[in-house]
Amino acid sequence: MSTTLTVSAALAWRNLWRNHRRTLIMLSAISVGTWAMIFLTALTQGMVTDMVRQGLAVLPGHAQAHHPAFRDDPNIVNLLPIPDSELESRLVGGDFVAWSTRINVPAFVASERETRGVTLLGIDPARERDFTFVELDTIDGRFLETADDTGVVIGRKLAETLETRVGKRIVVMSQSPDNEVADRGFRVVGVFRAELPSQEEDYVFVGKATVQKLLGVPDRVTEAVVFGNDFRNPEPVLGQLEGFVSADGVTAQSWKDLDVYLSTTLAAMDGFVLVWVIVIFLALSFGLVNTLLMAVFERIREIGVMLALGVKPAAILLQIVLESMLLLGIGLLIGNLLAFASVELISDGIDISMVADGMEMMGATSRLVPDLRMQDVVLANGVVLLLGFFASLSPAWRASRYEPVEAITTVQ
Amino acid sequence: MTTSHRMSLPALAGTILLAAVPAFASETPSADDIVRAAVDQWRGLSSQSEVTMTIRRPDWERTMTMEAWTKGDERSLVRVTAPARDRGNGTLTNDNNMWSFSPKVNRVIKIPSSMMSQSWMGSDFSNKDVARTNDIIDQYTHTLLDTRVDGDTTVYEIESVPLEEAAVVWGREVLLIRDDYVIAEHRFYDQDNELVKTLTSLEIGELGGRMVALRQRMQSVDTADEWTEIAVLSAAYDIELPDNLFTLSNLRNPRD
Helix, strand or coil, X not given: CHHHHHHHHHHHHHHHHHCHHHHHHHHHHHHHHHHHHHHHHHHHHHHHHHHHHHHHHHCCCCEXXXXXXXXXXXXXXXXXXXXXXXXXXXHXXXXXXXXXXXXXXXXXXXXXXXXXXXXXXXXXXXXXXXXCCCCHHHCEECCCCCCCCCEEEEEHHHHHHHCCCCCCEEEEEEECCCCCEEEEEEEEEEEECCCCHHHHHHEXXXXXXXXXXXXXXXCCCCEEEEECCCCCCCHXXXXXXXXXXXXXXXXXXXXXXXXXXXXHXXXXXXXXXXXXXHHHHHHHXXXXXXXXXXXXXXXXXXXXXXXXXXXXXXXXXXXXXXXXXXXXXXXHHHHHHHHHHHHHHCCCCEECHHHHHHHHHCCCCCEECCCCCHHHHHHHHHHHHHHHHHHHHHXXXXXXXXXXXXXXXXXX | CCCCHHHCCCCCCCHHHHHHCCCCCCCXXXXXHHHHHHHXXXXXXXXXXXXXXXXXXXXXXXXXXXXXXXXXXXXXXXEEEECHHHCCXXXXXXXXXXXXXXXXXXXXXXXXXXXXXXXXXXXXXXXXXHHCCCHHHHCEEEEEEEEEXXXXXXXXXXXXXECCCCCCCCCEEXXXXXXXXXXXXXXEECXXXXXXXXXXXXXXXXXCCEEXXXXXXXXXXXXXXXEEEXXXXXXXXXXXXXXXXXXXXXXXXXXX
């Protein structure tokens, strides 16, 4: 059997290069197809990863704990029933990459000229530094330093709208749990940049202790946020968080429940990649089957002679299939190399700020960084090899079933 | 109107007030004392007044007549009496809180913090201007910049800078207060020291037994053809007002 295989392989290889022009055309088709499958998938995955990353950076974390009513009504009334200090001492014991507790309430900010509705985040800056969407290195002024910092940090867009800047005062207005107006002046200590303009517009950071005092809710917060290692698998951290808070009637949810749009997009993406690979393969397969059929028709007499000399039909079948597999194998190799090379070439991302507005609507930034994932590469190669094998069976089967006498006497 | 010093309710220089303030004639009073006296002047211990408010915009102008009551530092009630379609609209304030009532929807609405910066009844005054009348006393540092003699009245020019944590957007405010405690002018500057708007007393006279601004205009610097003017028709000060005047039920169902 092994001799049959060696001989068949040798014959297949030679046959492949008998008509080198046709082989090269087919090879380039397969290479380009494979390249397109992998490269474009990497780009799309990059976009989705970016969307999810941005989405997670802004709010959900990987998992969050809230008062059960908070998500329907993000009101200061719906505080976590656990005191903040107690909550923190519980979270310290968890196995999280990062965690934080925050006050997150709707508020208004006013300058001399404008008033805008924003999301007010009362944070402990030391805890948020590691994962905030604020680009800390390009901040104008400074970020908050302590939880009782009396300054406010706003986004560049918001600063433009309010016609304010670092050093000026703005008024932050919100409501206390008993419905009283809670407002005070804050000096702008920092103006941040973020990847998305909407983040610069919507989020205002103040010290957690300062906002607790302002709203009259000492040692209380509205949410606890935790981060794990892999956002695609938030269950381990969610489980831990639940263990910490569920006894007090607090709801813990992973980002997949908190932001259904994001998680659905992510799930749809995996399906989309498979469809995409199959569509490209279908286009390729016509070329492949046609090439193999041509190769078989050209050699009817030769196959007849081989059969007449006692070569088994199975060996003929094997030889044709091997031919196809060699062709696909070389094509895939070149295609993969091309794809890896082009992903490497643009690994810093490509600037698509031309369509930044559209991208922002999806929650993605204007820099597209490809995300090459091994499972997508394996999927593309696997699909091509598997379907290529089935596609080549038909011409191979036909070749192995020739009647030797008829085949030999066929006039070509 | 009652509710805002910026609208400078006529105020009667009651003898009690005068007694409380050091005699200005002998020595220059402190800036804090002048501001406090001016606020007490327009508000009195209590007051009842009838005012008209004229709102001017480039392509329209309208006038409302209102009746207003105040009591103490914190409570006030304003009710529109004319024109007929606005009749019954009311505003009640109590300790920085504010409620509004409209007979058309028959609902009392508590003005949330989000609406405090919005316009009060479509005028150039904000809800905050109306509800936060005490801020000028306890949320600012006052400095006496200048004392001028204008004819037979002395005018104090006072600079008021909001405290660091005050819920005030202005960089500084300048008050021109006459020695009879009538605020002649109130200028609002932004934090770049540019004048943004001015509340000017166009007419000052005696009403209800005290000197008050009879007609005041609030005007932004940017919009020359937009302003709000408040004129006091009649006023009575330091009168007996029942506490149940300043209640939500009275806001909704006036007891006449």
